[in-house]
Amino acid sequence: MSATDAAGPAAVPAPPAPPRAPAPDGSPGAGRRTARRRAGRAGQYLALLCYLVFLAFPLLWLVSTAFKSPQELGSVHPTWLPRHPTLDNFRTAFDEQPLLHSALNSLLIAGISAVVSVAVAVPAAYAMVRFRSVVSRAGTGWILVSQMFPLVLVIIPLFMVLKNLHLIDSRLGLGLVYVVWTLPFALWMLQGYVRAVPVSLEEAAAIDGCSRARALRSVVLPLLTPGLVATLMFSFVTAWNEFFFGLVLLKSPEKQTMSVILTHFLGAEGAADLGPLAAASVLATLPSLLFFALLQKRLVGGMMTGAVKG
Numbered sequence: 185m186s187a188t189d190a191a192g193p194a195a196v197p198a199p200p201a202p203p204r205a206p207a208p209d210g211s212p213g214a215g216r217r218t219a220r221r222r223a224g225r226a227g228q229y230l231a232l233l234c235y236l237v238f239l240a241f242p243l244l245w246l247v248s249t250a251f252k253s254p255q256e257l258g259s260v261h262p263t264w265l266p267r268h269p270t271l272d273n274f275r276t277a278f279d280e281q282p283l284l285h286s287a288l289n290s291l292l293i294a295g296i297s298a299v300v301s302v303a304v305a306v307p308a309a310y311a312m313v314r315f316r317s318v319v320s321r322a323g324t325g326w327i328l329v330s331q332m333f334p335l336v337l338v339i340i341p342l343f344m345v346l347k348n349l350h351l352i353d354s355r356l357g358l359g360l361v362y363v364v365w366t367l368p369f370a371l372w373m374l375q376g377y378v379r380a381v382p383v384s385l386e387e388a389a390a391i392d393g394c395s396r397a398r399a400l401r402s403v404v405l406p407l408l409t410p411g412l413v414a415t416l417m418f419s420f421v422t423a424w425n426e427f428f429f430g431l432v433l434l435k436s437p438e439k440q441t442m443s444v445i446l447t448h449f450l451g452a453e454g455a456a457d458l459g460p461l462a463a464a465s466v467l468a469t470l471p472s473l474l475f476f477a478l479l480q481k482r483l484v485g486g487m488m489t490g491a492v493k494g
Contacts (some may be wrong), residue, residue: 243469249462250274257458273459274467277449280457283464285438286445291471293355293441294423297362301370301419302412304363309374310400314383324375327368335428346433353435361433362423369422370415377411378404417479421472442468 249257250273252266277283312320342361343352351357381404389399405412427443434440446468449461 246462246465246469249458250466252459254459273463276457277460277464277467280460281445281448281464282437283442283445283467286440286442287467287471289355289439290424290442293359293362294420297359297366297423298416298419300359300363301366302374302416305367305370305374305415306405306408306412307400309371309378310404312371313375313378324372327372330368331372339429339432342429343432352433353439355434355439358430358433358441361429362426365426365429366419366422370419373415373418374408374411377408381407413479417475420475424472 248265251269251271252263253268253270253272256263256266256268312323342364346352346354346357346361349357351360385403385407386396386399389403390396394402425443426441430441430444431447434444446461446464449457449464451457
């Protein structure tokens with residue numbers, strides 16, 4: 185027997201340790217990360233829910249008030265839902281004020297002003313985008329500045345112009361004012377849509393013999409359909425909800441708009457006939473809600489396109 189055999193086998197050096205593998209999903213670290221992600225997502229949903237409740241609260245309270253009886257409206261302990269729903273407020277509102285006639289006035293004035301605003305804004309936006317110059321850049325800057333003007337600043341010049349044109353207390357005059365008021369915003373919206381249309385399409389149409397006017401009508405306008413719908417919607421809602429111009433420029437009761445008629449439910453001392461006022465306000469809100477419900481997809485798409493391309 186040798187000396188080595190007598191001392192036993194020689195010591196073998198240990199191999200290097202492999203790199204540490206990432207913690208499996210069931211490890212304590214992964215569990216904490218998953219809990220943090222879930223908590224963050226729950227916080228986002230909670231914040232979104234609070235925001236939706238904040239937005240919907242005035243409408244829900246208005247609808248609830250419209251169906252409450254006078255006893256519930258005068259109670260010192262208000263309730264969320266009417267205990268005894270009634271339609272008396274709607275009947276009183278229709279009996280006391282010409283709601284249907286005023287709604288037709290608002291529909292006529294807002295509809296015509298929205299169509300005229302879009303019809304004027306389309307060629308103007310096309311010219312400002314395709315023919316870039318100092319004048320177009322100055323016009324764009326003026327549009328932004330004009331949106332900051334308060335209504336009281338422009339009402340006196342508009343009143344004098346309409347008086348000279350014999351359009352005071354005229355639905356046509358109020359419609360022209362709404363065209364002037366909504367045109368800058370319509371022009372600003374449509375610029376983004378026109379800029380999103382590739383110039384190469386118009387160049388290809390020109391090679392095929394199309395004039396610029398025909399290319400605008402046959403090539404550009406079909407691609408602007410979402411933008412036209414969104415701009416028309418915003419112009420209509422702006423004119424439908426407008427109050428100040430209608431109050432100042434229309435005096436005859438048979439010509440007044442819906443937003444002005446709502447003030448007739450207020451007494452001489454400021455006391456509101458709350459139930460009929462809420463019922464009339466619900467009726468005044470329905471057209472805007474119906475338009476949004478019918479055109480919401482095109483409206484959201486149009487807003488995003490205008491925001492990105494503008």
